[in-house]
Amino acid sequence: MDITMPQLGETVTSATITRWLKAVGEHVSADEPLYEVTTDKVDTEVPSPIAGVITEILVTEGSTVPVGERVAVVTEDAAATGASKSAASPKASAQSAVGDELSVQAPTPVKGLVTSPVVRRLITQRGLEASEIVGTGEGGRITRHDVEAASPAPKKAVTEPKPRMERGDEVIALSNVRRITAEHTTRSKATSAHVYTSVEVDFEQVERTRRAHGAEFREQEGFSLTYLPFIARAVADALHEFPIVNSSLDAEQMVVHHALHLSIAVDLDFAGLVAPVVRDADGKRLTQLAREIRDLGSRARAKRLKPDELVGGTFT
Structure with a gap:
């Protein structure tokens, strides 16, 4: 069976294979991670859709391939045991060849x-x-x-000098997420108005609630109740009261979002920073917010997020 690059999200048209987790000749189970990819949204693992033996790897690590392109061939377990007993008939082979020919025809531009x-x-x-x-x-x-x-990008007129290296210095390659974060941050600084404000908030009542219900919450949910769900709930209430803050600029107009999708920043250490989205946060209770925030954070660190889970946020 041909293994193709899956559609990792509505906005993703290609992905770069960063590492193969299996080699030719090895067995892979259905839904077992087969290779790692990076996109302009997220680093993630791609599972095998079937169980079988890897017979071919068609794309090398570091290659960028579009959605739908063949990246490997896996012989299914059932097919592997029966392959030596019978060969495909000439008629079937001809039909397969015609089907393959039709499948690779490029769409009209x-x-x-x-x-x-x-x-x-x-x-x-x-x-x-x-x-x-x-x-x-x-x-x-x-x-x-x-x-x-x-329209090829114009070449830079001036090349910035590389940092001076001294004995003992360590070079750490930027991950795709960290590189893109740096590009977006630089672009945001040049194109967005930056306003900073700080407010001192009394968290005494929140702390009392955590102490009173923390043990019961941990016993029921299996994890500790942190401050973050309280902050998310407070943000949702505030944006419900002042909806114009839950807006964005699109060209020359302001778009006020009626839905509230909270982006929650997750630190991935040297891998960078991502902000998965809790959708419709204003309609969720504290416990549900805590569950979703923990789930998104855990899957972000395990590289199990889907690209669509990183888009559509209206407030971070």
């Missing part, structure tokens, strides 16, 4: 079809019009490569 926010932002940065770009992605979608081909 379409102009102007954009689905990814990342691609839309790149088109704006390059000063292009989506209607003039031919999309080569699935269904005619415009990909990052299409935009770059239409």
Whole structure:
């Protein structure tokens, strides 16, 4: 069976394979992690859809492949035991060849079809019009490569000097998440207004509640009740009272979001920082918020988040 790059999210059109977790000849179980990938949203593991033996690895580590492209071949357990007993008939082989030929035919290029926010932002940065770009992605979608081909990024006039290295210094390669975070932070500093404010809050009542119900909560849920769910609940209540704060700017207009999706920052140490989203947080009780925040944090550290769980936040 061909193993293809799955659709990791609505906005994801390609992914980079960073590490194979299995080698040719090894057995893999269904839903067992097969390889690790990185996208512009998240690092995650991709499980095998079937159980069997890996007979081919078609993509090397570090390669970026589009959604739907073959990356490996796994011989299913049932097929592996019966493969030596019978060969495919000429008729079946011919039908398979025709099917393969039809399946690899490229879709007719379409102009102007954009689905990814990342691609839309790149088109704006390059000063292009989506209607003039031919999309080569699935269904005619415009990909990052299409935009770059239409207008290559200008070369930097000045190259910044590399940091001076001394004996004993350690070089740590940036993860994809950390690199993209740095790029977005720099862009945000240049394009967004930054206002800072601080307010002193009395948490005495929150602390009393934690002490009074902490043991019971831990016994029922299996983890400790921290301050974060209380803060998330307070933010949800505040945004419900002042909905204009739950807004964003889109070109020349303000968009006030009626739904409240809270992005919760999760520190991944040297791997970077991600902000998975608790959806419809304003309609959830404290216990449910605590469960979801813990679940998202645990899966973020285990590289089990889906890219769609990192988009759509309205307040961080």
